[in-house]
Amino acid sequence: MKVTTVVGLEVHVQLHTRTKIFCGCVNRFNPDAPNTQTCPVCLGLPGALPVMNQEAFRLSLVTAMALNCELARFTKWDRKQYYYPDLPKAYQISQYDLPFSHDGWLDVSSEDGETRHIRINRAHLEEDAGKNTHDESGRGGDSQVDLNRCGTPLLEIVSEPDLRSAAEAKAYLEELHLLLTYLGVSDCNMQEGSLRCDANVNLHIEQNNGETIATPIVEIKNLNSFRGVEAAITYEADRQQEEYSKTGRKLGDPGVEKETRGWNAERNVTFAQRGKEEASDYRYFPDPDLMPVTVSDEQLAEVRGSLCEFPAARRDRFEAEYGLSKYDASVVINQGEKFADYFESVAKGCGDGKQAVNWVTQNVLRELNERSVTVADFPIPADVLAALLQRIVNGDLTVKSGREVFDELLSDHDKGMPPSIERISAIIDEKGLAMLADTGELDSLIDATIADHAKAVEDIRNGKLQAAGPIIGKVMKQLKGADPQTVRERIIERIQQNS
Amino acid sequence: MSELTVDDVKKVASLARLKLSGDDIARYQKKLENVLSYVHLLDEVDTSDVEPMAHAIEAVNVFRQDEPRDSLDQAQALANAPQTDGKYFLVPAILDEA
Numbered sequence: 001m002k003v004t005t006v007v008g009l010e011v012h013v014q015l016h017t018r019t020k021i022f023c024g025c026v027n028r029f030n031p032d033a034p035n036t037q038t039c040p041v042c043l044g045l046p047g048a049l050p051v052m053n054q055e056a057f058r059l060s061l062v063t064a065m066a067l068n069c070e071l072a073r074f075t076k077w078d079r080k081q082y083y084y085p086d087l088p089k090a091y092q093i094s095q096y097d098l099p100f101s102h103d104g105w106l107d108v109s110s111e112d113g114e115t116r117h118i119r120i121n122r123a124h125l126e127e128d129a130g131k132n133t134h135d136e137s138g139r140g141g142d143s144q145v146d147l148n149r150c151g152t153p154l155l156e157i158v159s160e161p162d163l164r165s166a167a168e169a170k171a172y173l174e175e176l177h178l179l180l181t182y183l184g185v186s187d188c189n190m191q192e193g194s195l196r197c198d199a200n201v202n203l204h205i206e207q208n209n210g211e212t213i214a215t216p217i218v219e220i221k222n223l224n225s226f227r228g229v230e231a232a233i234t235y236e237a238d239r240q241q242e243e244y245s246k247t248g249r250k251l252g253d254p255g256v257e258k259e260t261r262g263w264n265a266e267r268n269v270t271f272a273q274r275g276k277e278e279a280s281d282y283r284y285f286p287d288p289d290l291m292p293v294t295v296s297d298e299q300l301a302e303v304r305g306s307l308c309e310f311p312a313a314r315r316d317r318f319e320a321e322y323g324l325s326k327y328d329a330s331v332v333i334n335q336g337e338k339f340a341d342y343f344e345s346v347a348k349g350c351g352d353g354k355q356a357v358n359w360v361t362q363n364v365l366r367e368l369n370e371r372s373v374t375v376a377d378f379p380i381p382a383d384v385l386a387a388l389l390q391r392i393v394n395g396d397l398t399v400k401s402g403r404e405v406f407d408e409l410l411s412d413h414d415k416g417m418p419p420s421i422e423r424i425s426a427i428i429d430e431k432g433l434a435m436l437a438d439t440g441e442l443d444s445l446i447d448a449t450i451a452d453h454a455k456a457v458e459d460i461r462n463g464k465l466q467a468a469g470p471i472i473g474k475v476m477k478q479l480k481g482a483d484p485q486t487v488r489e490r491i492i493e494r495i496q497q498n499s
Numbered sequence: 500m501s502e503l504t505v506d507d508v509k510k511v512a513s514l515a516r517l518k519l520s521g522d523d524i525a526r527y528q529k530k531l532e533n534v535l536s537y538v539h540l541l542d543e544v545d546t547s548d549v550e551p552m553a554h555a556i557e558a559v560n561v562f563r564q565d566e567p568r569d570s571l572d573q574a575q576a577l578a579n580a581p582q583t584d585g586k587y588f589l590v591p592a593i594l595d596e597a
Contacts, residue, residue: 017565024568034586035576039568043576055565076553083516085590098553132593144587147576281514291561292553 002206005237006214007169007199008161009229011176012154013186014128014194015059020151021127022050022093022290027152029192031131034146042151044089049289052077056153057293059185060100060125061303063155066183066310067120069104071300076292077125080282085145086130094156096284099124100293106179107312108172109330111165118172119160128152149193155185161200166233170226173197174334177226178311182337190224197223201236202251205244214251215240218259220270232263236270314340322353331361339375342382349386352393359389363406379413380406387421391428398483401433435483442475442482446494449474460495468492503532 020027023041030037040048064071078096104120130150135141157176163169177195180186188195203215218236223229243249249256261270309317311333318329318340332343339360347356364385368378388405391397397405408427409419417423428434449471450457459467468491475487508528512519519527570576573586582589 019565019567024563024566025570026567033573035588036573037570038576039570043571045579051561051563053565054562057562074553081514083514085588085593132590133587134593140592142582142589142591143593144584145590146587281510283514286553288555291556291558294559 001208003237003241004204005165005201005233006161006204007163007166007201007233009159009163009169009172010198010200011157011159011173012128012196012198013063013157013180013188015056015153015155016184016186017053017055017059017153019053021053021056021125021153022151025151028148029189029194030148031146034144034148037148038150042088043147044087050093050287052290052293053153056125057100058303059153060123060155061295061300062183062307063157063180063185064101064104064123065300065303065307066179067101067104067106067123067157069101069120069123071101071295072098073295074098074292075100075295077287077290078284079287080126080284082282084129085143086132086147086150088130088147088150092127092129093287093290094126094284095124100295106159106172106175108168108175110168110171113326116162116164116168118162121158121160123155123157126154126156128154166230166237169199169233170230173226173229175312178334178336182308182311184308190226193224195224197229199223199229199233199236201233201240203237203240203244205241215244216249216251216253216256216259218261218270220261220263221273223263225265228263228265231265231268232270235268236261239270308337311337311340318344318353322347322357324353324357328357328361332357335365335375342375342378345382346386346389349383350389350393352389355389355393356386359385359406363403367410380409380419384409384419384421384424388424391424396435397428397433398435400484401428401431401435404431404433432479442479442487442490443494445475445478446471446487446491450491450495457495460492465492503528503535507531 014027015021017027019025020037020042023039025037025039025042028037041050061071075095076098077093079091080094080096081091083090099122101124102122104123106118106120108116108118110116128149128151130145130147133144133146135143159172163172177188177190180195181188186194190196199220200217201220202217204212205215206212218240220232220236223232260273262273263270315326315329315333318324318332319326322344324332332340342364343356343360346360347353350356364375364378364380368375371377385406388397388402388409392399392402405424405427408431409423412423413419452474453471456467456471468488471491472484472487475491476482476484479487505524505528508519508524508531511531512524512527577583577585577588580588
């Protein structure tokens with residue numbers, strides 16, 4: 001019996017504008033000062049009139065273009081009516097039949113390394129609601145309502161049911177998160193609810209007779225972490241399979257409707273919620289307070305011209321231009337635009353992409369984690385690291401010595417001395433790390449050391465090459481910049497020459 | 500013209516969170532039906548050659564710049580609410596989170 005999990009995601013992303021979508025109240029996460037960012041428009045007071053924020057619409061166009069969507073030349077806003085305390089007007093201004101964009105796609109790498117082409121049904125622009133806080137004592141106390149969030153511009157991005165596993169759904173959300181962050185259209189802070197998602201999940205189960213049935217569709221509401229999305233879908237797929245084996249209920253059976261479930265992150269289960277009002281019950285109609293919007297060719301060209309390089313394109317370019325593996329390119333890109341910029345400066349500066357990627361994904365990333373800073377606050381500027389790596393690439397410095405210089409530059413910084421290219425030379429001199437250009441000095445040191453190690457020399461002559469260890473150690477101690485491999489070869493050569 | 504049923508009235512009432520008595524329902528059934536039949540007069544107009552419109556006014560692209568303006572302060576924002584704790588609007592417990 002072959003079982004396939006089928007998932008479509010509805011992602012809500014708050015746009016990073018200065019003000020709300022229909023009024024001049026600031027758009028800022030501010031739960032500590034509830035109801036301080038409201039006005040007659042977002043409170044829904046009688047007579048107040050909404051006016052569209054131009055920047056919110058522009059950011060929407062940017063996002064839809066990056067998601068390869070068709071952009072409508074004519075779009076309008078509709079009222080979606082429902083009664084809930086976080087929505088003072090008792091309707092949400094949204095887009096119903098003429099969304100500003102539709103039919104796009106986003107490519108996602110799945111677990112097996114294949115690229116999956118995920119179709120996007122539509123992206124539309126709407127307003128966020130306020131936030132309710134419920135009495136959790138169980139004594140039925142009043143709920144608190146904070147309307148600061150009410151009227152935050154919200155983009156809803158609806159995928160087709162093209163995702164085929166919980167991990168793939170998570171990968172899609174991560175790729176979308178990365179893209180939105182690169183575009184700068186949202187801060188995508190999931191803890192603060194800037195990016196939230198609903199997952200539509202069901203199973204396709206192949207029967208013994210070769211026919212495939214589908215289980216009833218369940219919508220899991222309000223997932224707000226990558227892990228939550230993956231865990232909720234995994235749980236839900238198992239639950240649906242078990243339910244199907246018990247009841248045999250399938251999509252299309254009489255009385256089977258779409259079910260809405262919540263996600264309990266503490267207990268790791270989905271739970272039934274009361275059936276949501278049917279779509280027709282929202283009684284959508286065009287909002288008479290807002291004028292429709294038309295989009296011209298010139299406007300689209302202007303937006304297109306303003307777009308940055310998208311993460312997927314940059315990932316491919318890094319592989320081609322700097323010889324990175326797919327894995328390394330992903331690690332760099334997934335750290336965000338600033339980190340990728342840093343890598344690219346280092347790679348260009350030192351002329352060796354592989355050397356650069358090793359250093360930024362290991363040494364730099366480790367330091368960023370330990371120091372809990374972003375690359376913008378990393379003490380070693382890209383040109384300084386590039387200069388250091390260039391010496392390694394040119395064979396003037398061993399990788400090991402390079403690490404010593406790197407650590408020293410950081411401890412310089414911690415003592416208040418800014419890391420610089422000049423300091424690299426100074427550190428190399430102070431510590432005697434320079435690789436020896438000619439072998440004269442090395443040879444005389446080796447000869448002197450060999451003379452003190454007659455037993456080891458004897459062993460080496462008899463083919464026990466590991467006996468060279470103590471001699472290598474002694475030589476290295478005196479010549480810090482020496483490359484251990486060269487020293488080893490040279491010692492063996494000298495001993496065998498002199499035998 | 501289809502008749503407005505008791506169930507239709509109950510459904511509209513429940514969507515608007517209104518509690519109606521049996522008498523209310525009968526009364527509103529009649530009233531709503533009057534409203535609807537009046538609006539249905541529009542059905543007599545032949546609109547087969549008229550392009551659907553999104554708005555009664557022909558203006559488009561009315562925007563505001565993304566510039567902050569002063570908000571109401573907290574006390575003003577809460578001033579008209581039947582119940583507050585000085586910071587939040589208070590509403591009867593929402594039992595079933597949608």
